[in-house]
Amino acid sequence: MYVEAKPQFHTILDQVFPEYRKVFGDLYSRVSLLIVKKYPTSEAVLTAGESKLAERVMEFCTSRSGQWAWGKAKKIMDSVSRNPFRTSMYQSHIINLRMYIKLLLHDQGQLSDLEDRIVALANEREEYKIIQSILGIGEKIAATIISEIGEIDRFNHPKKLVAFAGVDPSVHSWGKFTATINRMTKRFEQTTSFSVSVLCGIRSSRNKKLKEFYDKKKSEGKPAKVSLY
Numbered sequence: 001m002y003v004e005a006k007p008q009f010h011t012i013l014d015q016v017f018p019e020y021r022k023v024f025g026d027l028y029s030r031v032s033l034l035i036v037k038k039y040p041t042s043e044a045v046l047t048a049g050e051s052k053l054a055e056r057v058m059e060f061c062t063s064r065s066g067q068w069a070w071g072k073a074k075k076i077m078d079s080v081s082r083n084p085f086r087t088s089m090y091q092s093h094i095i096n097l098r099m100y101i102k103l104l105l106h107d108q109g110q111l112s113d114l115e116d117r118i119v120a121l122a123n124e125r126e127e128y129k130i131i132q133s134i135l136g137i138g139e140k141i142a143a144t145i146i147s148e149i150g151e152i153d154r155f156n157h158p159k160k161l162v163a164f165a166g167v168d169p170s171v172h173s174w175g176k177f178t179a180t181i182n183r184m185t186k187r188f189e190q191t192t193s194f195s196v197s198v199l200c201g202i203r204s205s206r207n208k209k210l211k212e213f214y215d216k217k218k219s220e221g222k223p224a225k226v227s228l229y
Contacts, residue, residue: 005104008100011090017079030060033101033105053072054066060205128142128146131146154177
């Protein structure tokens, strides 16, 4: 339901307040959905004013600073000046917009509860904390890796785990010829958490060794995916 509701919400928003999409980095974040639910039209935004908008942003997102909230309030006001729809022609659009927002927020709550349960179950596994000791891997990725691998005892050699994860580049050779451009094995599609964890590790400012290794492989002329995995 959550996946289907997002494009429906997006379609209706484009018929009411399309410029709002540029205000928040994540259109579907809780604060973004609550703000557009409260002020779905240019008219509603202008009636509230920048001060009230900043107050609401701070209320809906207490983890961010007041300066951030005022910045978002200004962006909302600026989006109104670009919005082609000053008033909503059809009240049904507003009703449907708020209905989809309510559905999205409900599903987000359900997904959040499910993630909490997954993390709680993962905490019962000894390897959970070991995996998180790798820089760039947090709770969710560690739990996903455990779920994808299953019982580690079924791999009697590290190379078998690497092959299962699909992070081993295939090597094409015949006779005395060995291809210089190789692709990842098709099994890579099985475990997406490994690709995410490597990317997080490279982007982490703390994991300098992994970044240095990646840069070294790139400088050797290896393709991006081969260098990454």
